Amino acid sequence: MKVKKTMMNKSILLILLFGYQFASGQQTYVFTKGLFVNGVHHYGREALYIDTVAWQLYNQTLQKPQALTTAKQDSATNRITWTAIAADSAGVFKSRRFGAGGYLYLTYTAKRHQNVLLNIKGNSAVYFNGVLHAGDPYGAGWLYIPVTLKKGLNELYVRTYFQTSAAIIFPEKPVMISTADSTMPHVVLNKQNGVLQGAVVIINSGLQDLKNYQLKSIVSGKTLLTNTPVIPAMSSRKVIFNFDARDISSTGKYDCSITLQNKNKSVDEKQFILEAVDSSAKYSTTFRSQVDGSLQYYSVTPQLNGTKDNAALFLSVHGAGVEAIGQAKAYQSKDWGTLVAATNRRPRGFNWEDWGRLDALEVLNLAKEKFKPDPQRIYLTGHSMGGHGTWFLGAAYPGNWAAIAPCSGYPTLKDYGSADGKIPDSSKDIFEQMLLRAGNQSDVISLANNYKPFGVYILHGDSDKVVSVNYARQMKKLLAAFHPDFNYYEYSGGEHWFGDQSVDWKPLFDFFKWHTRLADTAVNQIDFTTSSPGISSTYRWASILQQQHPLQYSNLKLVRDRRHNKITGSTKNIHMLQFSLKDLGANTTVSISLDKSDTIKYTTVSANDSIILELRQNKWVAGAAPSLNEKGPHRYGTFKEAFNHNMVFVYGTAGDKQENEWSLNKARYDAETWYYRGNGAVDVIADKAYSLTKYKDRGIVLFGNSNTNSAWKELLNDCPILVEKNKITAGNKVWRGGDLGAYFVWPVKSSFITSVAVISGTGLKGMQAASANQYFAGASGFPDFMIYNIDMLQSGAHAVKMAGFFNNEWKLDSEEFKLQQ
Template sequence: MKPTFYLLLLVGLLCTNISYAQTTHAFTEGLVVGPCHQYGREAIYKDQLTYQLIHKTFAVPAEGKTFLTDAQGKELKWQRVVADTAKRFRHAALSNGYLYLTYTAPKEMMALLQVAGHAGLYFNGVPRGGDANQYGYMYSPVKLKKGVNEILVRVGMGGRFQGVMANLIFPAKNILISTPDITLPHIVLTENAEPVWGGIVLFNLTEKPLTDLRLRAVIQGKEIITDVPAVTALNSRKVGFKMDLSAVQQKGEVACELTLLQNGKAIDQKTIPLQAVSSNEHYSNTFISAIDGSVQYFGVAPQKGGQKDTAALFLSVHGAGVEAIGQARAYKSKDWGTLVAPTNRRPRGFNWEDWGRIDALEVLEVAKKKFNPNPQKIYLTGHSMGGHGSWYLGATYPGKWAGVAPCAGYPTLMGYGSADGKIPENSTDKVEQMLLRASNPSNVMALASNYKASGIYILHGDADRTVSVEYARTMRNTLGAFHNDFSYYEYPNGSHWYGDHSVDWPALFDFFQWHRSKKVEEIDVIDFTTANPGISSNYHWAGIEQQEIPLNYSRVQAKRTLNDKSITVTTDNVRTFMVLPGAFPKGQSFKLKIDEVEVCSDCKLGDQPLYFTKNGKWATAEKPTIAQRGSHRNGTFKAAFNHRMVFVYGTAGTKEENEWAYNKARYDAETWYYRGNGAVDMIPDREFTPAGYADRGVILFGNATTNSAWTTLLSNSPIQIQRGSIKVGEEQLTGDNLGAYFTYPRPDSPFASVAVVSGSGLAGMLATESNQYFTGGSGFPDYFIFGTDMLKEGTKGVKLAGFFDNNWQVTKSDAVKAQ
């Protein structure tokens, strides 16, 4: 899924250059063992090596030494492996296995550890981020101890084929600007009056946090200085900086002199190149993301002949491994609209789910403000993984799109999956069934009735070996059962990519051109399904504010009759139903019947929705309070990461507990940076104040004993964790080997939540280190409590998992445990 026309982000390690004086040690010999772990798009994972590390039974590897005896009685032994001429380790045991490397240091030393082709690693027992896609820019600042340093590299299913490379880099400086992974806009000559944002990585190879940092950018004599957030000890961070482009008058390469200042003193400098283009060329724009405050970008194929108000806007979502600017360049400029291509946060990112979904919506809103399109002429398309993104976003947000056109796409991560594996389609295990509920928003097949809101154009090559044409045929058959406005075309002998017309297909844009979204007053019949009102809650004038069973599918079918001024509604799994402004003119009376019950004979809409709640029977109600579940905040553990999250690590525990909290927070920050081109504020618990981080999601590492922010944020939570025990409602679990993820509303915010990464003791805390919650589409419910034995036995090790009710309380009816 990497068409040759795209500008790929994949950077070969041999050509990656941090560009400062350095020496490098390339690892060429090691030991391998596997398969011994299993990760996917679920909260459950197995990892025999991590289990041994937690329980301190891990023995120093040696060639021929037995690592473990598996369930079939087969001994897994460590085997010697030698890197090939490209300095890559390749071995059959690397598929879901581990690579063991050592380095003997003559003294304590600082270094950058660079590994590629791996899902994560342990450096002297401490977790560090992975580079599964071999981008080549994942560097972890580490402190080598004198003597033998051990590295355990976790490798996924494809490890035996793509190989693993590993280097230790010893730079001349301990505080650095790094340029391999930089986010930059183009300089558009007609739009260079205002400062723009760039993003660049800083390294801190010291044992103290870097504060009082600033970046000075100078372009053709124009200087601008940007304050930079702190970079914690032995860590990296991607930071934003402003650039003044106003002096640039000609096309071509433009140099930016970038200097890192600390307390006014220059400590590193780099020259970075930008490209100046004219307004009729394809270009990139940057913006600040509300997800985490980081700098993101999108590609633009500008409207031919210049921007025209009320023209069309096309949102094109890219395939796996593809850069957004490459996606935009696949399209010739159209004379009737502008095309924008969001990034999904990275070329692989989140499969257009989770934060990739939010990125697409952010770019849509930025583009609407910038290009002022006709609101009835907004269209969605995409290729490969972006074809999935088109199916997913099209089903999730009915009413946004006049037309949806998936190209070479697969509908769900259940059927196709891609690099991180598939979401299981079903399970007979009650625990796994509960966990899979959290993935229900990914299942567009269950949301298929929402496609009735848009015209659909399906394009697929009939010889596609990457994403089979059978996916397109399945969707054709699905739509054929109920949809009266879709077109389908199989490109003869078309492979996965058969040229730019794989996406820039004239008939597709002709289809778009004769489609318009209906205005709210034109819609008399609504059929809307959602699995999570916190993601998608309404289609024009009808909405679902609360569910009866969280994360099960909820559906409303509504019919408006203008002649007798009435609305008739049937519901499934709806607790609170909304009628939104636009259903009838403001102040006009109408009748409402829900599930055969007349609820209101003299309803009148103002500027706010009307709410109706089922308490045994339907009745008029006030809007649910912000303290309840609803469209503003509907749970699942991952949702807490949506609102400028801040990582708060505990410092009130033992030395080992405090080290775990910092190391785990740093590991998650590295993972978020890698997967989401993101940046996170990391602070100790003693520095957290609600006012200082208002309305931000809080990710709390530790428990009530070890993290002093717990009382401020979670004193009313029905889940309480302290050293030695976890209490979930009325149920008490004891021991030091329990790990936990859960979420709870932040009490002082109308929308932000707290996500807790915790354990009842050091063993339980260590069991949370490996996770899949940054994997696109992976399902995590509101709470998930497990023992370290999950790492060996899977679902059998789950102690409790479930969803809170609409008042954020634990109920036995919505909780499961392993039998």
């Protein structure tokens, strides 16, 4: 049914007011008084973190805070104390010191044991009765976390961000649909609208897993049923549902009704608004991500006068806090191409690195398939954080673009940290150096030679107070030293956003129009740098398959003489290469000379031939393709790689009560964070439910150790790192004690693409030390493995025992890790 104007305005108002309640009648308790302390933690874009409150909590030395009591004693004269703080009339706690490593302490006295929903805005995490839960750092307001009130005193340690509000909601029923964070497409008229997909959040604050439930959708009288995945007890999950919009034939707003049902019995029902638009309007479309099976979306600014094959394609990456549809709406339609805006999986997400990078690549590939552009006219642009995304994606994938245009952007997260802080530029500590090496892909300054093959247009307002114009000037100076084809424009008086022309700037698109990408056959010179073949391995007809030293920069300089069938060049930090020889034809003898090694002569056997080269004893020789069980572009590490292939979280149930509770709570915490950070959804299962057959080719995140998680034996029996109760063994090195923690990755031997990421500890303290999930911070560096003890929360890198990378054969190699002496 098409929505009347008055109904539409009411629905929008309800959405705008959606804060501490789902519907009228639900009781809500808003916190108004608390205690605050700052300067007690540091979480950033690296594996290390400092947290005095967490350290005391895990060591059971945390005293109940009171006004003016000590939270941290740095020295005899430097004492950090708790201070009383009150919320304002809107229930918001504010302090100039928020965001400076602070905690807000809140309490609630309950009359009885009861499951409720916790809604906190403006925090990065919270300990509720000692259990860690995800935060809502950007104040979105739609994160509702099921928790259990115990009778009597309940304590909250809220890790503050900026201004913070907190409430407890007493739900009318244990299972509910929340539409506050729905992912929905537009209905585009005259397209295939029979089965479209949306996603809503189902909240389960009951004690039983939800199994065999369905979502029923009704749009304009058309009904569709969708089976839901399992939603574990005391958790929430974003769930995909299908809807049929084929009977919508005119633009406007329409009701969509969804009902959660079990055995045909309604459990909850919600309505929200669909928007139908003409095919010439800007619109959003959804897709199921290959990263985790969740529903994501991208937005489109259609080509003027209809999409045409072999037109241009513009990929636009948005700034922090901007939705993809807002990005698309900033552009006027062009008569020579289509613009698509990816999402980074969230408006802030991952800074276009890690899973934001994968989202951009997914959208690019989907857009190529849908719009069939001219492969030589694909362009990349973005604003603010998207300006960084443009610099990063441009450098990581130089073969993709005819030209790029960063607008009001910063180049690296070493200089401009955004919400999660900066990546440390350097360190004197050998362990931190190893950790920072895992984030080398983020440093586009070290990858700058990759910009050489395409045009670069830099646009920045000279009065930008958010991202200083000095970043643009820095890149202008860098490019001027070597780049033959870039343009630079400072908009006089322009602030960070000076209207739609901040991105939709005619000279920028004119610059694009003048540039086309050369075909591979026309590219005979290569200068390509990568920090990891697992992120970026190939430029044109050359691929870096393996490095000598993982995650250090590798460089390849080549000259191809097609007239004489010669390839010459130099390499840095490369162990194995592959050259495509298809441009040279069959039965052609090719001469290859690298790094002053003996010339290799090879005769092609087909018109689509290639050659593998391997560095042996400092000489290049013709070799064979490495086994897929070895490291390669298909699976290279690091720890975070296991989160890339429709991952499943496997918690342990074979330990004692406290260990099992930690494992389940940690899996829930990571699932909550993945949902918030990445608009994601993940299966959370017990170890006894896991099997290699059932979860074939899916990444695994395993919580626990070899004694507490029964899936360990099946997944890690050949791993050189073994975590047991009170003991960690890595090769011939052994550490003992119950306070040791570990992160490491290991290939799943029954698959050629997936890995298992292990989050482990030798006892409860070690497990608790592994609780932080900074791996979800964009571009945070995590190596293949890292072993430490609980004192890392106090002393940082000094408590790291071992950190580094496996070699190309997934073996421990003393050259590739650092060990505490």
